[in-house]
Amino acid sequence: VSDAVGATFAALADPSRRRMLSMMGGSGATATELARQLPITRQAVAKHLSQLASAGLVAPTREGRETRYRVTPEPLEDAVAWIVQAGGEWDDRLARLGAYVGDDRTV
Amino acid sequence: MADDTAVEREITVPVDPERAWELVTETEHLEHWFAEQVELDPTPGAPVRVVGDDGGERHGVVEEVDAPRRLRFVWYAPPDGPPSSVEIEVTPQEGGSRISVVERELITVHAVGEVVGGGAAQQDLFALAA
Numbered sequence: 001v002s003d004a005v006g007a008t009f010a011a012l013a014d015p016s017r018r019r020m021l022s023m024m025g026g027s028g029a030t031a032t033e034l035a036r037q038l039p040i041t042r043q044a045v046a047k048h049l050s051q052l053a054s055a056g057l058v059a060p061t062r063e064g065r066e067t068r069y070r071v072t073p074e075p076l077e078d079a080v081a082w083i084v085q086a087g088g089e090w091d092d093r094l095a096r097l098g099a100y101v102g103d104d105r106t107v
Numbered sequence: 108m109a110d111d112t113a114v115e116r117e118i119t120v121p122v123d124p125e126r127a128w129e130l131v132t133e134t135e136h137l138e139h140w141f142a143e144q145v146e147l148d149p150t151p152g153a154p155v156r157v158v159g160d161d162g163g164e165r166h167g168v169v170e171e172v173d174a175p176r177r178l179r180f181v182w183y184a185p186p187d188g189p190p191s192s193v194e195i196e197v198t199p200q201e202g203g204s205r206i207s208v209v210e211r212e213l214i215t216v217h218a219v220g221e222v223v224g225g226g227a228a229q230q231d232l233f234a235l236a237a
Contacts, residue, residue, distance in 0.1 A: 015113075018112070018113075019114075019115070022114050079112050079212070082112060082189065082191075082212050083112060083113075083114055086114045086191065086210050086212075087114040087116070090114060090116040090208055090210065091116065093140055093141055093142075094116055094117075094118040094140075094206075094208070096139070096140035096141075097118060097120070097130065097139075097140035097141075097206070098118055098120070099140075100130075100136075100139045100140045101120045101121065101122060101130065
């Protein structure tokens with residue numbers, strides 16, 4: 001048990017990895033998609049993803065030439081669940097804000 | 108965990124910072140994007156009440172206001188959701204303004220379910236929001 005908890009902590013200790021988890025949402029993401037939105041290289045993203053996968057926080061599935069990673073469906077650790085939830089809420093809010101401002105440039 | 112549990116997001120909008128500030132502090136605008144019902148007065152100590160389209164409620168209090176640049180409030184989902192702080196910043200940008208948001212969980216929950224910090228902060232928040 002302590003090994004598994006240790007691996008979870010180590011995986012979550014890094015802000016880039018937490019950010020990546022919050023960006024995966026329901027449909028998951030590939031290393032290329034994540035690298036596009038983060039200030040780190042695709043290679044660095046791939047390394048983070050393999051650490052998240054070893055900790056059991058994400059699961060890889062093959063998709064053509066790429067690998068798609070999804071947050072594992074097992075009961076999420078509280079911290080991860082919070083990040084995924086709060087991140088998803090802000091994605092929705094800011095998307096609505098963008099649409100609102102775009103709809104009415106006079107606001 | 109030593110690090111904050113936090114999410115960061117931002118958006119650039121084609122309006123000047125004063126307008127952007129109105130978008131993030133005025134109920135009339137907030138109810139178009141933030142949530143269905145929003146009670147928020149950009150004054151330190153003012154109560155915050157937000158009702159989402161799913162009926163979920165959040166209660167909180169405004170902590171810091173530096174108009175037209177920065178707004179911070181803390182909130183939680185009653186009765187005992189984990190409190191978090193939300194900091195919204197408006198920065199002028201060419202052709203518009205950048206609105207950035209950082210939400211931080213104030214209680215860090217240990218992977219094995221043990222609360223390792225923030226208990227006092229949550230009690231204070233509950234007292235303020237009651």
